[in-house]
Amino acid sequence: MKRIVLALITLLIATSCKKSATTEPTGDLPFFKFDQVEHYTVPYTKAALDSIIGKEDKTRMEQGLLQIVTGNIPVSTKDTLFIKNMEILGYQKEILDPKLYPEIEHLFSKRDPSKPIQPTCQSGYTDVLVFREKGKFIGSAKISFDCQRHQMIGERYNDADFGQSGEYEALKKLLK
Template sequence: MKVILSLIFVVLFILGCTSNKEVKTENIETFSEPKNIVTYVGKNYFNFDNVELFNIDIDEEKVFDLWSKKERTRDEEIFIEIIGNHDIPKSISDISFLTKIKNLGYKKTTINDSKNEELKNIFRFKKNSIIDSFACPAIYRDILVFKLKEKIVGIAKICFSCRHHYIVGTKLNTEQFGQGGDYEKLYEILYNKQMLN
């Protein structure tokens, strides 16, 4: 009788171990990152028919050196305010902002009008199931100026490396801008290449 009970115990133990291993393997294979789902799409931030991109190619270290510099020139102060500040320009009527960025080395490019619909799909109110956030300081190398019939209707400062943004010209909430792959889509529209993570 002891032999039979021992055999049953060994068989159950082996079957139990095999079953657990299968479950563990199955769980590992089926685990995946949660998907970000756009749960609501609303109005566009602004209506536009023309977009200008102002871009500056500057190394992160150079910006950090300027930030940590104790005594800066007036131009360096303005540059730091524009490239790193979340509240400049304060409104779309701040035309001096555009003169400043041109004088500081930002290069202007007019985005092809054929990209406007794609841009409108990005620059609109959205709610997402997951919100990504990064804890690095923003360096706004890219500034988009949106116009309608030659009048400025919106300005967006974009930091692709930290996925930060500052948008003026809309009353809509822009907090979830760029989520769900929109930073990558925007980069591809502006530069005709994929964004490196």
């Protein structure tokens, strides 16, 4: 009799553990822990950028611009010079309203993709989000809305699936 009661208790515990594990939401796993977000936009049209890319003899300013727009700058969270360079190069800067931060945190979170996409072109990154915590640079996300591409630095989780659940469209609406 004791064995039957013990078996029933074990079965009830195992069943309740399975139910709670499957019904509990996992929640967002944010790429960045931040208290400030700066949004930079490139001051050139796509045609002007294409013209600069096609030039043989580029000025230092044009080379610097292309390192950010088409290159891998920044390469780490220690590389903060690119922020000053964006200001020198004429990027338009906007400090985003803290009311937007919960939505930004949600968009920049690890999740399973719901509708896989492939980048549609090789255009440059025209929008840059700089994430800060207590004034310190902790990461950035370079975004190409036209091509649905991104490049992140400082993210806490693998960002390979970013954009696969409609994040580009939602972020574009949020920033414009």
